[in-house]
Amino acid sequence: MLGNCINNVRKNVPLVHNITNYVTVNDVANVLLACGGSPIMSDEPEDVSDITSICGGLNINIGTLNKRSIEGMFIAGRRANELNHPVLLDPVGAGASALRTNTAVDLMKEIRFTVIRGNISEIKTLALGSGTTKGVDADVADTVTEETLDQAVTFVKAFAAKMNCIIAITGAIDLVADANTCYVIRNGRPEMGKITGTGCQLSGMMTAFITANPDQQLEAAAAAVCTMGLAGEIGWKNMQPGDGNSTYRNRIIDAIFNMDGQTLNAGAKYEVK
Amino acid sequence: MLGNCINNVRKNVPLVHNITNYVTVNDVANVLLACGGSPIMSDEPEDVSDITSICGGLNINIGTLNKRSIEGMFIAGRRANELNHPVLLDPVGAGASALRTNTAVDLMKEIRFTVIRGNISEIKTLALGSGTTKGVDADVADTVTEETLDQAVTFVKAFAAKMNCIIAITGAIDLVADANTCYVIRNGRPEMGKITGTGCQLSGMMTAFITANPDQQLEAAAAAVCTMGLAGEIGWKNMQPGDGNSTYRNRIIDAIFNMDGQTLNAGAKYEVK
Amino acid sequence: MLGNCINNVRKNVPLVHNITNYVTVNDVANVLLACGGSPIMSDEPEDVSDITSICGGLNINIGTLNKRSIEGMFIAGRRANELNHPVLLDPVGAGASALRTNTAVDLMKEIRFTVIRGNISEIKTLALGSGTTKGVDADVADTVTEETLDQAVTFVKAFAAKMNCIIAITGAIDLVADANTCYVIRNGRPEMGKITGTGCQLSGMMTAFITANPDQQLEAAAAAVCTMGLAGEIGWKNMQPGDGNSTYRNRIIDAIFNMDGQTLNAGAKYEVK
Numbered sequence: 001m002l003g004n005c006i007n008n009v010r011k012n013v014p015l016v017h018n019i020t021n022y023v024t025v026n027d028v029a030n031v032l033l034a035c036g037g038s039p040i041m042s043d044e045p046e047d048v049s050d051i052t053s054i055c056g057g058l059n060i061n062i063g064t065l066n067k068r069s070i071e072g073m074f075i076a077g078r079r080a081n082e083l084n085h086p087v088l089l090d091p092v093g094a095g096a097s098a099l100r101t102n103t104a105v106d107l108m109k110e111i112r113f114t115v116i117r118g119n120i121s122e123i124k125t126l127a128l129g130s131g132t133t134k135g136v137d138a139d140v141a142d143t144v145t146e147e148t149l150d151q152a153v154t155f156v157k158a159f160a161a162k163m164n165c166i167i168a169i170t171g172a173i174d175l176v177a178d179a180n181t182c183y184v185i186r187n188g189r190p191e192m193g194k195i196t197g198t199g200c201q202l203s204g205m206m207t208a209f210i211t212a213n214p215d216q217q218l219e220a221a222a223a224a225v226c227t228m229g230l231a232g233e234i235g236w237k238n239m240q241p242g243d244g245n246s247t248y249r250n251r252i253i254d255a256i257f258n259m260d261g262q263t264l265n266a267g268a269k270y271e272v273k
Numbered sequence: 274m275l276g277n278c279i280n281n282v283r284k285n286v287p288l289v290h291n292i293t294n295y296v297t298v299n300d301v302a303n304v305l306l307a308c309g310g311s312p313i314m315s316d317e318p319e320d321v322s323d324i325t326s327i328c329g330g331l332n333i334n335i336g337t338l339n340k341r342s343i344e345g346m347f348i349a350g351r352r353a354n355e356l357n358h359p360v361l362l363d364p365v366g367a368g369a370s371a372l373r374t375n376t377a378v379d380l381m382k383e384i385r386f387t388v389i390r391g392n393i394s395e396i397k398t399l400a401l402g403s404g405t406t407k408g409v410d411a412d413v414a415d416t417v418t419e420e421t422l423d424q425a426v427t428f429v430k431a432f433a434a435k436m437n438c439i440i441a442i443t444g445a446i447d448l449v450a451d452a453n454t455c456y457v458i459r460n461g462r463p464e465m466g467k468i469t470g471t472g473c474q475l476s477g478m479m480t481a482f483i484t485a486n487p488d489q490q491l492e493a494a495a496a497a498v499c500t501m502g503l504a505g506e507i508g509w510k511n512m513q514p515g516d517g518n519s520t521y522r523n524r525i526i527d528a529i530f531n532m533d534g535q536t537l538n539a540g541a542k543y544e545v546k
Numbered sequence: 547m548l549g550n551c552i553n554n555v556r557k558n559v560p561l562v563h564n565i566t567n568y569v570t571v572n573d574v575a576n577v578l579l580a581c582g583g584s585p586i587m588s589d590e591p592e593d594v595s596d597i598t599s600i601c602g603g604l605n606i607n608i609g610t611l612n613k614r615s616i617e618g619m620f621i622a623g624r625r626a627n628e629l630n631h632p633v634l635l636d637p638v639g640a641g642a643s644a645l646r647t648n649t650a651v652d653l654m655k656e657i658r659f660t661v662i663r664g665n666i667s668e669i670k671t672l673a674l675g676s677g678t679t680k681g682v683d684a685d686v687a688d689t690v691t692e693e694t695l696d697q698a699v700t701f702v703k704a705f706a707a708k709m710n711c712i713i714a715i716t717g718a719i720d721l722v723a724d725a726n727t728c729y730v731i732r733n734g735r736p737e738m739g740k741i742t743g744t745g746c747q748l749s750g751m752m753t754a755f756i757t758a759n760p761d762q763q764l765e766a767a768a769a770a771v772c773t774m775g776l777a778g779e780i781g782w783k784n785m786q787p788g789d790g791n792s793t794y795r796n797r798i799i800d801a802i803f804n805m806d807g808q809t810l811n812a813g814a815k816y817e818v819k
Binding site for chain 1: 295298299302303306307312313314315316317319320323324327341507511522523524525526527528529530531
């Protein structure tokens, strides 16, 4: 059951090294604390190896990348691989610029990732070279719908097999798959797209989940997606007249803070394909 | 009517490239989403040209500038000019340091701006070389008051004529002018000065407004100022005992999220001089 | 009385230059505004000297340090020393990486600090070379308890004497000491550890307090600690069912915004040893 995965995060308090963009970094840190993990941020090439070494997992997010932080991503990634730490890649904006696409592709060549998590356009860019990323959001033309679901499940499993890692595609319907098994998840609310960085937050939280659940990483990645989506549903229920996206952001993080295994098991909406 | 301008933002969903400071960047992103736009942030010289190319408008904010991001501002600005995208300059702290003043002045020489938006001390520094910026806030001695209003309107129109762009000076009384027409706006609340970054948020939002309203950019810039000020008034009304500046920040963004053209038309307080 | 110290911040509105990490920088700015100060952030080596010169105090926080910002810390620190401005060091993560430890040690050699504020593991690393920093949090083994209190007071006074500055160690029990006098403070709540950056926020606020109270800097540093802790208590009382760490963050800043000298005097829990 997925609820066990969040309980393990709260029990193990995984320390997660984040190399992440400066737009949403504060929310990533608070979400990591909310779910029971512990965050540390560092992107300086001379600092990252030491920081990765004392952590349990590594979250690499390429939003607002720069030459210095890119170098830090490679150093930290190699160190995490040496230590057999789980490593997550969030290819923010892959497809939107050559630097972002190339950085993500080069990272995938050189670093062994446990999970790659992005929206459908980012993942299609990396898998096929053909996504049509609209800035940092997925293009409508790429969206996974009930009509295209089977095709999308086949695609994500094939990409997971090729990369030999877990692939997580998030959107209205979320897919979390390895080569053989795909969680199809229907938690969440469309209004979450009106908050900056829910994807970045999920990537940070997912790193904590896979770090605290080394023997069930696919389930843990799916549990992180369900936790985020369910928190979006609970947070939305707590909205009052006059509230908007800023309060909604707080409500979602609050709901993660209050999430336990039992609530997650009761609220998770998924099927396995 | 100004209400039409925000309706166009919600209809067109302009993608805005922001090169902005790391202090208030998260709020800038959430305000852009709240008003109906879509944000993307990038400051790496090798990344900015591609990112500007897929966007509709560019917001350059020089707070926490550094050598790398300054280079990015020039590259992105030139690319936006080539593409005829609207470009906004927020000269945060011009007058407070030589690097900030010189960067703003050099940008104004090389990049064609659609709007320059700052507080009165920053704008006086750029126009006259004589503002007395107190850190990132305007100096009291520079403040636009009812007594100095006519003089300030003449000044802002003259500077707009000289720069051949829209000049927006925000403070207790806001002025948004081109060479011939000045909107004098009296929305807002003094308590907004106790929140970091309401100016940066306005600059991001204003870029979305001028991008989504290419045929009425002066009106759109004024509409963005009225939206921010009116949201400050609505947010203040929603404050409860014990609330302070952190909750007020959320309330203002929430009010922008809930703003529509009708509410804006009913609440906007301005005259045209 | 400590209440006088916050009243002086509100009266003098000290402008504080912050070189601080991008994780918690927005909260640092809003806390500085909440307590009555005024924040400005700048880390570019070419910018910092001018910015420090127009400010009253300097806050150096080494979280997410990089080569560029480290250079900025030294330049700003030297300039602040020339101007006799108070300077605070927050050695975030000292002990967690060689770069952080060495940067803090080098800063302590070259810059004259008014206050060094950190958790017990960071301070032990700097004083003894032996702290066991767990990421950016103190290790449980280092924690100051009622049992180890006398020993800790002796330690902090000795380190303050050696460094000839104020040392502030924050945790469940906070210690603020110079060579002769130690404030032992018991405000605060354990849940504050579930919010990212309460330590960074305190460092920013403490810089405002020591800047606005040049003749009673030890009392001012202690008053800042009591203000933060008391705000944590008041914020917690205002929590509603369903609230979590994100709302708690807002509640604490709100409580600082509403804090006055009388409330601080009534709520401060400390003894002087």
